[in-house]
Amino acid sequence: MxxxxxxxxxxxxxxxxxxxxxxxxxxxxxxxxxxxxxxxxxxxxxxxxxxxxxxxxxxxxxxxxxxxxxxxxxxxxxxxxxxxxxxxxxxxxxxxxxxxxxxxxxxxxxxxxxxxxxxxxxxxxxxxRAYDKRQDLAKRDARREVARALGRAAKGRYGRR
Known part of the structure; x- marks a missing residue:
């Protein structure tokens, strides 16, 4: 084997x-x-x-x-x-x-x-602590939103829905 x-x-x-x-x-x-x-x-x-x-x-x-x-x-x-x-x-x-x-x-x-x-x-x-967890969630959401905006810009969709 x-x-x-x-x-x-x-x-x-x-x-x-x-x-x-x-x-x-x-x-x-x-x-x-x-x-x-x-x-x-x-x-x-x-x-x-x-x-x-x-x-x-x-x-x-x-x-x-x-x-x-x-x-x-x-x-x-x-x-x-x-x-x-x-x-x-x-x-x-x-x-x-x-x-x-x-x-x-x-x-x-x-x-x-x-x-x-x-x-x-x-x-x-x-x-x-609880506030540390909330800060981490907020940072992660902000990064996700930036990635979405960059993805839309790369595809040529500049406008918001």
């Missing part, structure tokens, strides 16, 4: 970019059991309430919902167990310093296969 190449996204956490300001991102490996990988290959996972913590010099991913593998037996995994993340020691020390600094969280942005191995994109993020 040929070896898997490239990056295949399993799931992305779309709410994370809405609720948090992303300061830095990290790629981490994740310790899984066989039935979890098979469930991931089937594309069944939810990052909705997921977050990461640093405990005793190790990074743990919590609240990731990977449903039981349907063809699994009594060896099936727990659905919401804590999963260890694999990072370099310097990265972990940096994360410890940043999260203790205050106001910063570790949020998973996406889960993907990279050359056949499951990876998680972890973000060091600060929570947004």
């Amino acid at each position: 040929p070896k898997e190449r490239g990056r295949k996204v399993i799931v992305t956490n779309r709410k994370a970019r809405h609720n948090y300001s992303i300061l830095d991102t990290y790629e981490a490996g994740i310790v899984l059991v066989g039935t979890e990988v098979k469930s991931l290959r089937a594309g069944k996972v939810s990052l909705a309430d997921a977050f990461a913590t640093v405990d005793d010099g190790e990074v743990w991913l919590r609240n990731v919902h990977i449903p039981e593998y349907t063809y699994g037996t009594w060896t099936n995994h727990e659905v919401r167990r804590h999963r260890k993340l694999l990072l370099h020691k310097r990265e972990i020390e940096k994360l410890i310093g940043k999260t203790k600094e205050g106001g910063l969280s570790l949020v998973p942005l996406s889960l993907y296969f990279s050359d056949g191995k499951v990876k998680v994109e972890l973000a060091l993020a600060r929570g947004k």
